[in-house]
Structures are given as C-alpha cells and as structure tokens.
Amino acid sequence: METVIPHKCTNEPLILASASPRRSYLLEQAGLEFQVIVSDADETCPADASPRECAAMLSEKKALAVAESHPAHWVLGADTIVVTDGRILGKPSGMEEARDMITMLGGRTHQVLTGFSIFHVDKGVRHTEVISTQVTFKSLSPDEIEWYLSTGEPFDKAGAYAIQGIGTFLVKSISGSYTNVVGLPVCEVIEFFMAQGVIIRTSGNHG
Ligand SMILES: Cc1cn([C@H]2C[C@H](O)[C@@H](COP(=O)(O)OP(=O)(O)OP(=O)(O)O)O2)c(=O)[nH]c1=O
Structure with missing residues (x-):
C-alpha cells in the first residue's frame, strides 16, 4: 500500500497573511495548519522598482503588516505579478x-514572478525569495479573448x-x-519551513 508523507506543523503557529483562496488551498494541500x-x-511599488524588486517589496509589506502585531508567529506573505x-x-x-x-499575452511567452516573505519577529527571522516561471500562451483570436473575459x-x-481555472486553455x-x-x-x-524546523514530515497512510 502506498504511504504518503504529509507535512505537519510543529507547535509553532503559522499565519498566512493573504486573502487569496488559492494560497490557502495550496498550503492546505501540503498538509499545513495555519x-x-x-x-x-x-x-x-515605487515606479523605478524592477519587477523582481516589486514582487519582493510587496510580499515583505504584506508579511510585515501582520508580523508586527503577531511577533510570536511565523507569518507568510506573497505577491504574484506577470511580466511582459x-x-x-x-x-x-x-x-x-x-x-x-490577455491580448498582450496571446501567442507569446511571459514571466510570472511570485515573491514570498516569511517573518518571525521574536526569532529575528526575515526571509524573502522571488521565484520565476515562464508561461507561453497560444495565439488567441478576438472571439476567444471575449469569451474568456465573459467567464x-x-x-x-x-x-x-x-492557469488553474478555465484559463488553462490559454x-x-x-x-x-x-x-x-x-x-x-x-x-x-516548504523547504524554508523544514529548514527552520517549523514543519516536519510524518509517516502514515493518508488519502
Ligand atoms: C497568474 C495567476 C495569478 N493568480 C492569482 C494569484 C494571486 O491571488 C493573484 C495576484 O494577486 P496578489 O496581489 O498576489 O494576491 P491577492 O490580492 O489575491 O491576495 P493577497 O494580496 O491578500 O495575498 O493572482 C492565479 O490565481 N492564477 C494565475 O494563473
């Protein structure tokens, strides 16, 4: 029988500083409690900030706004931008x-940058990374664009x-x-939280 190893939070409380249901879903999928x-x-963002600086700055701002009032918690903030x-x-x-x-992205390759920041005020941890993914769209007719907008x-x-929704066809x-x-x-x-001992892997059978 297949054994799935989920991630589990230790006793360290974790806060996701985000209104995005997608971010909650992704963390839940990884088995985290938060x-x-x-x-x-x-x-x-300041007008002269590069896309990378912008994603980093915004994720920091989001995490910091919550971390300052929750100094004993791990706080995760993120910001996603598309760059073309x-x-x-x-x-x-x-x-x-x-x-x-959508018109600008059709038939071309663009970058998606997500900055994420993890803060723990009491422990003096302040970590920010920006990860980049390249996405190539198919060519789009005006009808396809109008149809997608209408969804x-x-x-x-x-x-x-x-990408996770109807937009997968793009x-x-x-x-x-x-x-x-x-x-x-x-x-x-997950890698960062594992390295900090905030989460561990447990063995057992899970659906
Ligand atoms: C490119 C892309 C973005 N997105 C979403 C992720 C983010 O929720 C949103 C980008 O906006 P963000 O400002 O990063 O996040 P948010 O406003 O939804 O939530 P919060 O600021 O409270 O953390 O776009 C998708 O869901 N699918 C995609 O394919």
Whole structure:
C-alpha cells in the first residue's frame, strides 16, 4: 500500500497573511495548519522598482503588516505579478484592462514572478525569495479573448488569467514551478519551513 508523507506543523503557529483562496488551498494541500489574517498593506511599488524588486517589496509589506502585531508567529506573505516586455501586469482594474492584458499575452511567452516573505519577529527571522516561471500562451483570436473575459475569471488574478481555472486553455507550455503561477511556490516555502524546523514530515497512510 502506498504511504504518503504529509507535512505537519510543529507547535509553532503559522499565519498566512493573504486573502487569496488559492494560497490557502495550496498550503492546505501540503498538509499545513495555519490561520489566515488578511494584510491591509498598500500594494503599490515605487515606479523605478524592477519587477523582481516589486514582487519582493510587496510580499515583505504584506508579511510585515501582520508580523508586527503577531511577533510570536511565523507569518507568510506573497505577491504574484506577470511580466511582459519589462511591464508589470498586476490584477486588472476592469474589463478594458483585462482585455489589454490577455491580448498582450496571446501567442507569446511571459514571466510570472511570485515573491514570498516569511517573518518571525521574536526569532529575528526575515526571509524573502522571488521565484520565476515562464508561461507561453497560444495565439488567441478576438472571439476567444471575449469569451474568456465573459467567464469573469480574469478579474482578481495577476495578468488577468488563472492557469488553474478555465484559463488553462490559454497555456501552451510552462517552464518552472506551476504553484508559483497559482500564487505560491510551494516547494520553496516548504523547504524554508523544514529548514527552520517549523514543519516536519510524518509517516502514515493518508488519502
Ligand atoms: C497568474 C495567476 C495569478 N493568480 C492569482 C494569484 C494571486 O491571488 C493573484 C495576484 O494577486 P496578489 O496581489 O498576489 O494576491 P491577492 O490580492 O489575491 O491576495 P493577497 O494580496 O491578500 O495575498 O493572482 C492565479 O490565481 N492564477 C494565475 O494563473
């Protein structure tokens, strides 16, 4: 019989500082127990910041906003952006911007950057990484773009698409972490928490 080894939190409390249901789902899938406290950090970047700096800065802001009031907790914050031709595409403000974004991405390769920050104020831990994934879209006809917009899916997603949803039809290939595109590079997050002894692996049979 196959034995699955899930991850388990030790007694160290963990907070996900994110309103993203995708990030919660990814952490739950990894078997982690955590609390969600949504960060009210402002999500703007200085105009001269590079895409990498921007993803790092925003993830830090989100984690810090919660970590300062929860100094005895591990706090995880993240920020996902899409980058094409050096331009940062965040979440579209409405239909027109979503249309522009999808049109810009059609038939080309872009980068998805997710910055994640893990803070523990009492332990003096402050860790930030930015992970990059390359995504190539198929060519898109105006009808396909209008149809995808009409699904309503693009509106709370960076770059105006969801690889894990209906938007899967847009994606010809990816190079790099899939979960990074969905909003959290699970492999790197788990690796960091394992190294800190925040999570352990237990053996047993799990569905
Ligand atoms: C590219 C892409 C992004 N996304 C999502 C992940 C993020 O939730 C969102 C990018 O916005 P973010 O600002 O990173 O996150 P958020 O506003 O949803 O949540 P919070 O700031 O509270 O942490 O886009 C997908 O779900 N699928 C995709 O394929």
